[in-house]
Amino acid sequence: MIYIFPDYSALSEQAAAMIVRTGEHCIDENGWFNLVLSGGKTPEGVYRKLGERTRDNRKFWENTVLFWGDERCVPADDPDSNYHMVRQALLFNVPVPATNIHRIEAEQPDTEKMILLYEKKYPERADLVLLGMGSDGHTASLFPHSPVLHMTSRLFAPAQSPVAPIRRITMTPPALHAAKNVLVLVSGKSKAELLLEIFRKNGNVHERPVRLVRDRTWYVDRDAAFFLIKTDMKNMRMVDMS
Numbered sequence: 001m002i003y004i005f006p007d008y009s010a011l012s013e014q015a016a017a018m019i020v021r022t023g024e025h026c027i028d029e030n031g032w033f034n035l036v037l038s039g040g041k042t043p044e045g046v047y048r049k050l051g052e053r054t055r056d057n058r059k060f061w062e063n064t065v066l067f068w069g070d071e072r073c074v075p076a077d078d079p080d081s082n083y084h085m086v087r088q089a090l091l092f093n094v095p096v097p098a099t100n101i102h103r104i105e106a107e108q109p110d111t112e113k114m115i116l117l118y119e120k121k122y123p124e125r126a127d128l129v130l131l132g133m134g135s136d137g138h139t140a141s142l143f144p145h146s147p148v149l150h151m152t153s154r155l156f157a158p159a160q161s162p163v164a165p166i167r168r169i170t171m172t173p174p175a176l177h178a179a180k181n182v183l184v185l186v187s188g189k190s191k192a193e194l195l196l197e198i199f200r201k202n203g204n205v206h207e208r209p210v211r212l213v214r215d216r217t218w219y220v221d222r223d224a225a226f227f228l229i230k231t232d233m234k235n236m237r238m239v240d241m242s
Helices: 008-030 041-054 058-062 082-089 111-121 173-178 189-200 209-213
Strands: 002-005 033-037 064-068 070-072 128-132 156-160 167-171 182-186 217-221 236-238
Touching: 002 008, 008 033, 008 041, 008 058, 008 128, 008 182, 008 217, 041 082, 041 128, 041 182, 058 064, 064 082, 070 082, 111 156, 111 167, 173 209, 182 209
Parallel strands: 002 217, 002 236, 033 064, 033 128, 128 182, 182 217
Antiparallel strands: 070 167, 156 167
8 A cells, every 4th residue: 555645744754653553553462563674864754753752652662672674784883874874863762772672783794694693583574664765676775686686585685785885784575575564665756757667567576676565555755656646546545634
């Protein structure tokens, strides 16, 4: 389902609300909430809104376990680090225990050993995975024509980006398919033509890896949905925030 919001602020507010609803349901049902975070500019605003909503919600954060869907192979304090962005936008502002935070230590020299250790921590089926969509149709660090797109068993793998930082660690298609819920966040006019292509034209995941999650939940602002709004898609809903 595609939900279209009036602007980026509304998208961020409602995405944060969806994360809280999903988390509280999982905590009530199972005692914990496994949340997989994304890097990128669009999720950053969502994290700030999430922090505002849950600043004093100790129960939520004591029972929420954080993972990352991908990471750049840089130190944790590097501005290019996805963990660094999340820390600045969210972690500094909420009462999440350090033991609940499982970042990808992508700066470690033994990449294979680090991935194997991370896979042991990672849940068999994550409760919610957050994703964005790059201008080339990549999601997480699954880029067009990446060998990782052929993987059928591993949950995480080394990957390469066409732009710096080139070396990455990413979740694989099996990890995405196993997730109970996936929320894809898309904002801005620059994504409008690509979004139309993803949903209205034939194609494959090797050209546009974000197609892996085309049947999951999408939160999109009006600018990104500019061309979609002109179509008659049945799985699209305009959200009135007035």
